[in-house]
Amino acid sequence: MLPALFLLLCALAAPHIALSAGGDRPLAAVPPMGWNDWAHYQCHFTAETILSNARALVDTGLRAKGYNTVTIDDCWMKKDRDEHGNLQVDPERFPHGMKPVAQAVHALGLKFGIYEDAGYETCGRFAGSGEPDGGGRDHFLQDTKLFASWGVDYLKLDGCNVYVPNGESKVAAYRKAYKAQSAALKRAGRPIVFSESAPAYFQGTPDWYDVLSWVGDYGQLWREGSDVATFHAKEPDRPRFHSVLWNYAYNLPLGRFQKPGNWNDADFIIGGDTGMSTAESRSQMALWSMMSAPLILSSEVGKLSPEAVSVLGNKAVIAIDQDPLGRMATLVRRNPSIDVLFKHLKGGSYAVAVLNRANTPSRIELSPADLGFRSDAECRLDARDLWSGAEQRAASTLQAEIDPHDTAIWSIHPAASCGSPSRTGTITMTAAGRHRDINGYALCLASGQVGACSGSPAETWTVTSEGALQSQGNCLDVADGKPATQPCSDSKLQHWRYNLTGELINASNGECLTAGATQNLTLESCGQNRLDQIWSLPN
Ligand code: GAL
Numbered sequence: 001m002l003p004a005l006f007l008l009l010c011a012l013a014a015p016h017i018a019l020s021a022g023g024d025r026p027l028a029a030v031p032p033m034g035w036n037d038w039a040h041y042q043c044h045f046t047a048e049t050i051l052s053n054a055r056a057l058v059d060t061g062l063r064a065k066g067y068n069t070v071t072i073d074d075c076w077m078k079k080d081r082d083e084h085g086n087l088q089v090d091p092e093r094f095p096h097g098m099k100p101v102a103q104a105v106h107a108l109g110l111k112f113g114i115y116e117d118a119g120y121e122t123c124g125r126f127a128g129s130g131e132p133d134g135g136g137r138d139h140f141l142q143d144t145k146l147f148a149s150w151g152v153d154y155l156k157l158d159g160c161n162v163y164v165p166n167g168e169s170k171v172a173a174y175r176k177a178y179k180a181q182s183a184a185l186k187r188a189g190r191p192i193v194f195s196e197s198a199p200a201y202f203q204g205t206p207d208w209y210d211v212l213s214w215v216g217d218y219g220q221l222w223r224e225g226s227d228v229a230t231f232h233a234k235e236p237d238r239p240r241f242h243s244v245l246w247n248y249a250y251n252l253p254l255g256r257f258q259k260p261g262n263w264n265d266a267d268f269i270i271g272g273d274t275g276m277s278t279a280e281s282r283s284q285m286a287l288w289s290m291m292s293a294p295l296i297l298s299s300e301v302g303k304l305s306p307e308a309v310s311v312l313g314n315k316a317v318i319a320i321d322q323d324p325l326g327r328m329a330t331l332v333r334r335n336p337s338i339d340v341l342f343k344h345l346k347g348g349s350y351a352v353a354v355l356n357r358a359n360t361p362s363r364i365e366l367s368p369a370d371l372g373f374r375s376d377a378e379c380r381l382d383a384r385d386l387w388s389g390a391e392q393r394a395a396s397t398l399q400a401e402i403d404p405h406d407t408a409i410w411s412i413h414p415a416a417s418c419g420s421p422s423r424t425g426t427i428t429m430t431a432a433g434r435h436r437d438i439n440g441y442a443l444c445l446a447s448g449q450v451g452a453c454s455g456s457p458a459e460t461w462t463v464t465s466e467g468a469l470q471s472q473g474n475c476l477d478v479a480d481g482k483p484a485t486q487p488c489s490d491s492k493l494q495h496w497r498y499n500l501t502g503e504l505i506n507a508s509n510g511e512c513l514t515a516g517a518t519q520n521l522t523l524e525s526c527g528q529n530r531l532d533q534i535w536s537l538p539n
Contacts, residue, residue, distance in 0.1 A: 026261030028220035034069030039298030043075035056301035071113030113154030118177035119161030144184040156195040182218035194219030206529035216262035228267040240275035249438035253536035255328025268298035272308030279406035286407040289321035290329035330425040330538040335455030356402040372424035379418035423463040425538035483521040502534035
């Protein structure tokens with residue numbers, strides 16, 4: 001039997017184990033980048049819409065910055081299949097069929113992506129690839145062969161209208177469909193990046209965590225939640241930043257599920273489009289990059305202002321997104337106006353971002369110790385502000401005045417005396433029943449309870465390599481059967497095992513840290529994806 005300590009270390013390290021066994025670069029080794037029509041056009045598009053955006057990616061220089069895949073979303077096909085069961089391209093939108101469109105996209109030096117659905121109909125009620133309603137033969141392989149014949153490089157498989165046979169669970173029906181699509185892609189004869197929407201159909205339920213634990217076996221990225229707000233021609237200036245914040249809020253706690261070749265997808269970049277100010281567009285780019293989220297633009301590229309193009313094309317910010325480690329940012333601190341994020345980059349440098357959610361400017365000053373570095377007077381940071389390019393040498397703190405809805409972002413190189421950063425930041429859980437609103441979605445762990453995040457020192461935790469959870473010099477322990485902070489010792493009651501589901505399991509008694517109904521902490525037997533037992537730790 002393996003020693004318990006070894007198992008504990010493995011469990012704590014597991015989310016960061018990267019790359020495939022043979023050392024080969026996996027498909028989508030870094031988060032996919034590109035463009036998709038959906039959030040701007042929905043079903044109002046033709047072949048020309050797609051091609052004019054593809055050309056605009058080239059002309060604006062955004063293709064050269066990495067936005068390299070053009071994907072056609074829902075509504076490209078007819079409602080029915082032909083007599084051989086083949087999908088039929090909508091002849092009004094695509095009078096010459098799909099292949100010439102794919103070829104034209106390829107000729108521009110771009111990859112070509114397409115949308116389908118794991119159900120019998122897409123969300124727009126066009127022909128889906130999945131089992132017919134009531135059961136029968138699916139079309140995953142047949143459709144995949146068709147896509148491969150067009151030269152498809154990327155498939156987004158949505159999850160509307162999945163047939164769930166009597167006696168089968170919804171999770172099992174989705175898993176069967178996504179597994180079948182994954183098997184079909186292996187027979188496509190060309191590499192096709194697979195974007196799965198399955199988790200989005202379970203958001204907010206215990207099954208969400210189950211689905212999130214297997215999508216990585218089948219594809220490279222997955223949409224795990226609700227859509228970012230779309231553009232509407234009738235009301236083009238409707239504000240959309242709230243939806244960006246919501247998608248950020250639900251994506252941020254899911255870091256343990258991602259690694260190179262497996263990405264949480266927080267949905268499209270609408271930054272630069274109407275309904276988003278320049279500050280808000282900067283925020284979306286900075287937040288998505290801190291999360292290593294796919295950067296898939298969905299706007300009218302030819303109409304982006306030069307300022308928007310420079311935000312979306314900021315090479316230094318994109319490099320944070322595309323960092324080969326693929327680590328999720330840690331939420332270092334959250335108060336009612338500000339989020340502080342910290343991210344490990346390859347080669348011993350780091351990124352720091354501060355989001356100002358408030359409607360008034362906010363000042364921030366961060367010390368190296370706030371970010372998990374050793375509290376040492378010699379510890380100084382070389383920092384680069386990624387929006388202005390301004391460099392600071394040997395700074396003792398990072399300081400900024402941040403406009404409403406804007407996000408400051410730096411790359412930092414610490415001096416040797418700073419040491420390696422400890423895993424320091426908030427420990428959060430998602431609150432039941434609060435939806436589509438960042439405020440209140442995450443609850444922060446403080447000493448004996450969870451509650452609205454306030455940014456207080458009691459909400460800052462360091463996860464040690466032994467699995468202790470330290471805050472303000474004390475460790476989370478169990479006293480009189482209840483979790484509470486106590487002076488740190490080597491008691492096994494102070495060691496917590498963290499698993500992929502997100503449970504914190506006490507090493508001494510095998511019970512799970514639970515947020516009771518009154519938000520006071522309890523220890524209870526671990527359940528099956530119990531939402532009051534699922535935690536998000538510093539990464
Ligand atoms: C939604 C999906 C959107 C878009 C749309 C098409 O389910 O989240 O991104 O693909 O369907 O109908």
